[in-house]
Amino acid sequence: MKRIRNLISVILWLTVLLAAVSCGRLGAVSEKLDVAESLMNARPDSALAVLQGIPASAVKGKKASARYALLSSMALDKNYIDTTTFDILQPAIDYYTQHGTPDEQLRTYYYQGRIYQNQGDDDSAMRSFMKGRDLGKRVTDSLLLAYTLVAQGTLYLKQYKTD
Known part of the structure; x- marks a missing residue:
């Protein structure tokens, strides 16, 4: 009987230890994503280096994968x-279009549009930019909304330019 108690005690301690270690890893990934996001506008090269330093296996869960994907695309x-492929951005598209805040959705649609532009698919790019623009008044990131409108205007100019 004492042996069974000791075994149960060891199993409980191992469970607690594993839970603590895994939570620590998730916290470290989240902190690195926070650092990358804070560097994104002023030092995008440093943000990219931070993101590339995160092993893909360390990113757990749909929400964390979506954030990692969006920040990497940015x-x-x-x-x-x-x-020109959606390999990197796809987890963000899958998650944020259904569960994201208006700002997360706008970022996702904007970078989806940018990938379509890189592919030369201006019609799909325009649709993505229009979905982002339609979020208009609910978005707090007015700079990204302005970028979206500029990208949309650039596509209009390209379409109607008659040189």
Whole structure:
């Protein structure tokens, strides 16, 4: 009987230890994502380096994966690294279009539009920008909303330019 109690005690301690370690890792990933986000506008190269230093296996859960995906897409775009596939952004598209705040949705639609532009698919890019623009009054990131409108205007100009 004493042996069973000792075994149960060991199992409980191991469970607590594993839970503490996994929570610590999730907290570390979240902190690194916070750092990358804070660097994004002023030092996008540093933000990209921070994001590339996070092992994909350390990012757990749909919400964290979506945030990592969106920040990675932002960092690539701000460093003039054009991507033409949705491999990186797709977790953000899947999560934020259904569960995100208006600002997260706008960012997702904007970078989705940028990828479509890189592919040369102006019609799909315009649809993404329009979805973002439709969030208008609910969005607090007015600078990104302005970027979205500029991108949309650039596509209109390209379409109707008659040189």
